[in-house]
Amino acid sequence: MTEDLLTHDEQLEHLVDGGDGEGCSALLESLDAPDAVHAVSSLGEDGRARLLTLLDPETAADVVEQMPWPQAVTAVSMLDVTAAAAIVNELPSDKRADMIGALDEDAAAAIVAELAHEDAADVRRLTGYAGDVAGGLMVTEYLEYSVSATIGEVIADLGENAERYADYEIQYGYVTDESGQLVGVLRMRDLLLSPRSRAVRAVMIPSPESVLDTSPLAELVTFFDDHGYFGVPVVDSAGRLCGVVRRSAIEAAVAEDRDGVYRRSQGIVGGEELRSMPILVRSRRRLSWLSVNIVLNIFAASIIAMHQDTLEAVIALAVFLPIISDMSGCSGNQAVAVSMRELTLGVIRPREIGRAVLGELSMGLLNGFVLGLLIGLVALAWKGNPALGLVVGGALMLNTLIAVLVGGSVPLLLKRLGFDPALAAGPILTTVTDMCGFMLVLTFASLALPALTG
Amino acid sequence: MTEDLLTHDEQLEHLVDGGDGEGCSALLESLDAPDAVHAVSSLGEDGRARLLTLLDPETAADVVEQMPWPQAVTAVSMLDVTAAAAIVNELPSDKRADMIGALDEDAAAAIVAELAHEDAADVRRLTGYAGDVAGGLMVTEYLEYSVSATIGEVIADLGENAERYADYEIQYGYVTDESGQLVGVLRMRDLLLSPRSRAVRAVMIPSPESVLDTSPLAELVTFFDDHGYFGVPVVDSAGRLCGVVRRSAIEAAVAEDRDGVYRRSQGIVGGEELRSMPILVRSRRRLSWLSVNIVLNIFAASIIAMHQDTLEAVIALAVFLPIISDMSGCSGNQAVAVSMRELTLGVIRPREIGRAVLGELSMGLLNGFVLGLLIGLVALAWKGNPALGLVVGGALMLNTLIAVLVGGSVPLLLKRLGFDPALAAGPILTTVTDMCGFMLVLTFASLALPALTG
Structure with a gap:
């Protein structure tokens, strides 16, 4: 088996297994950044740590800089203090402070103690800053x-x-x-x-x-x-x-x-997730988001439970409930995204909720009309009952309007209250639109019950 | 009413209405970028175009650079050719080409004809490039x-x-x-x-x-x-x-x-949307996304329609269908986001679907177990029927596994086939998970019908 038949990933793995630091250096040097990242990432946790010990500190620091950050932190944390300090010492000042800040306290202190006096003072100063202020974003390499x-x-x-x-x-x-x-x-x-x-x-x-x-x-x-x-x-x-x-x-x-x-916005909370991270950490973080959502979902679905008799009389409605829930979510999320963008661009301010509402009003009427008409016609065609079409179409019409109004304003409101709109707008939106949607369909249906069952 | 009592937005509006170009310049000069953007954006379409005519071309070009791009293009397109050319001439080379490329063909040609020979040649060369290649991202200001x-x-x-x-x-x-x-x-x-x-x-x-x-x-x-x-x-x-x-x-x-x-990913397609854009354009773009979704939704809901008899027998299931649909969507979207991130970081390649599936397998089993148990207990507590708990809990358990496996692999598959994962992963995911979820609940229920109705 010649080296040429192996992928870059396999070549690197062989070199690491064989303890060939110079070979690793030469291979990584020859690869484009994405290929190098992929090969290093494919090594697995132990392999990445071993790779860092095989390379000279300068090259190791380059590799650390290229790696996805959670992988880099884990790998450095697995090294002994001297090896870790040698690599950290070769990082540029901003990355050096980030790394020290990400390691656990004892490891960080031990590594800082190994650094030259001036560098150690620099690190202590820089790690005092949050990552998103000038002090955390600056470099100390300047003339x-x-x-x-x-x-x-x-x-x-x-x-x-x-x-x-x-x-x-x-x-x-x-x-x-x-x-x-x-x-x-x-x-x-x-x-x-x-x-x-x-x-x-x-x-x-x-x-x-x-x-x-x-x-x-x-x-x-x-x-x-x-x-x-x-x-x-x-x-x-x-x-x-x-x-x-x-x-x-x-x-x-x-x-x-x-x-x-x-x-x-997609429910990845508590920091970045890579599949190379421990499954229990990943699962716990995802569940922290899912558990909020399931409670909100049960809460919203309780509206359906309260109208079981109507649903029992017109079982066809059960087909439309998930459609109305999902479509209102889609419409509302579009409005959320536009508000998020307008906030980013600065054309709207968190307190200008009226402006967002105004901008979504005609949208909700227009798109609500189109979507309501569509679903109403589908209902009519399916059961041949105009009342069913009116109930379902009318509910989606009105609920689309509600969804875009809520979707347009919730990010502004959250921002104003100091919450993260990306994180919270989705669950709030879908809970409100689900509840309103279920309520509208089932209330309209109970009002039109004779025509629906007749 | 003194100027001090007016907001920046109102001050700028007064100055534009009064045709006071120097006043506009002075005010905009005194404002921070975000305040200036907000004030200019608040002017409305005609006001923004008028503002550009009042300013000297250099200042107008600065304002054009600060404005959200769709607003800038619309404003410049409303000017007469000479005024537009004077402003375009003051833009840096990359922005100049972007602007010419964004205007309609006749207007663009007329403006280019007004530019100095060398600049015009530059613009023609630069507009030949797509915006996301080196030619479209470079500047021609260099030594x-x-x-x-x-x-x-x-x-x-x-x-x-x-x-x-x-x-x-x-x-x-x-x-x-x-x-x-x-x-x-x-x-x-x-x-x-x-x-x-x-x-x-x-x-x-x-x-x-x-x-x-x-x-x-x-x-x-x-x-x-x-x-x-x-x-x-x-x-x-x-x-x-x-x-x-x-x-x-x-x-x-x-x-x-x-x-x-x-x-x-939130359904804003066909380019950026600002609420200052014409409502019909905005509505048409949003509907282009919603109409795909509603068709997929109807398709998925047809699964419910096919099991109406089961649903009729156990009406309580109707309460759980939207919950299972929504929760599976949430779980699947988390997996989509992680795959998107791993693609961005380069730790996974589009063809490594097996790796994504492997990374989601234990996640799906673990989170599926937790969520299924939760919803099963809720069902049990509500109706006191263990069979209902088993049907609903088992369905969510299994469907969570399906959702994360589909969510983890769909972005890679789409990327490999040359589609935009951000755009398409969501609708594909929710359609698959809705169909599977509805099918699981209703099939389990029909199998357990005696216990459910007993």
Whole structure:
């Protein structure tokens, strides 16, 4: 069996089993990011941890950066402290702090103790920030110069540290005074046009824009919307420079955020789920969402239980109850999605519920009419009873209107009350529309009972 | 009534009504991006078009860039050709091409005819690209130098055009030969350390990484995963430099893509919907999704219709049918979301359906057991009939297993067949789980009929 006949996944597995670190390095180096991620992910939990021990720390850190985050955390947590610290040490400052923050407390402390003094202090500072504020999104790899330096000194520094700065974004250097306060920004291209004996102070742009380390993601999005910059310096409450947030980091955080909205709307709660995670953790998290839903469902279905006599008289209604429940859910969820989008774009504010209601009113009348007519005709065609068509069609008509009005307003209301609309809008919507839908069908039916049974 | 008592929205409306362009400029300038977006959006369609005519073209272009895209396109399409062209001319190259591409053909041609020759050629070239390939995501604002130039000439150019380059990312300059082929990349910081008489050829990094103008978004994501760069040059099939794709543009495109996944999963199809769009367009798009769903729903409910006699005998079952339908949908959608996430992260491939099924098998058994037990106990408690509990609980147990297996595999299958999983997974899932769920409950019930009615 030659290596060529094996998939990348199998090749990596062989190399890990054989303890061939150099082979692993060479293979991973040769693969595109998606193939590498897939091969590493296919190794399983123990294989991933073993792989990290076989690689040199720098390569291992690259692999950790590429892996899905829950896998990376688990793998690092399985290593001994020295090996883990060596890898964590090679991560960029933001990822390093994220990793330390994700490990359990004892492991984190042990790893931090192994780091160089300055790095350890950095990590302690960064792990103090939430992941969605400037402090948690910034990197500490940036160029910092003293306001009293000369252009010549800056250029000399750039030359001497070219290798270390290779991964830095060096469009700008940041200028601080003796207390560490940000006082200016130095455009690197201005260096080109300045005599080397000139002071940084004379060339820098004074009083630059900055953001506070505690600024939330939404504020950073606004900042980058307002400014064309590729990065912004981050200062603490005393005005001291503590990092740089890059535009691409904000865009990436927004992408993750949007992905989270989708997942939570589908009932994936309590954080990301990968099938490589322990089944009991996965099951418990999914059940925490399902158990709320089943209670709400039983609650809604109790409406049907209360109208059993009507249902007994017109058993055909039982066919339409799930249709009305599901279709109203569909209509309502469309309105939820539009409100979520308008909130994201900022064209609607959480308190402007009237505006959402107005925007859904004609929609509900129009789509309710079309859907109600359709289902009414189906009912008529099936049983040849116009009263059944009227009851079922009328109920869906009215309930579609209710669904879009509720769907349009619930995300705004939840947002206003500080709840997560992605998580809660769906269950609330379906409970309300189920209850109203069942009630409408069965009430209409009990009113029209003679015509239905006649 | 003083201006202070008015909201920003009302102030802007007053200024637009009064034709006060300078006032509008000043107000918008003073507002944060979200407040500005909200105020502009509140103006309504005619107000937004009028606002653009009142502002100078540069400010108008900034406003167009901030507005939600459908609003921007509508507003520009309402302007006369000269006004529209002046604004389009001030947009950055990527947005300019997007706008021209979004307008109807005649308007677009008229506007392009008003642009400067070079810009018009640029636009024609850029609009030829789809929005999700490198050509559609790149900007044409970049530094390009001839391989035969000297460092001194580059520095002189930077100095002379400092203002024009203000919005450029100038960490790198791109070096081309006489035929326009990309032959090197010039790190701007290397300029600092090179004698001015030196040739660009001697300082540049030769044979730089680049992407093809036809590279799709997924490939660009991979590229930036593999490389730490902030931008990458884009070349055509002949190797000629035609633009630069920035990392932040890719991250932003990914964020939009994720948002689209959420919206399509909730039934917002045919592109973005804002409530400011015409009601008939909005209604038609939503109905296109709802009509598919209602047909599938009727199809699924026909299972109930075929078992009317069983239902007639045990009317209590009608209460549980919507619960089983909804809960199976919830369980299945969780599995859909996990498969979507694993596809995004690259830990699973579309053909690895077996892996998804395996990952959901124990989940389905576990959660099915819990949910089935729960609903079974509720049924037992309600009617005091153990057979009813067994029928309903057993059906939900089994159907939960079916739901997670279908939910886990359908996104992979759709992806493999080239369909959009976000759009199609939901309806397919609920149709299958509804049919199976109804069938299970009613078949179990007909088998246990003596015990249920006894």
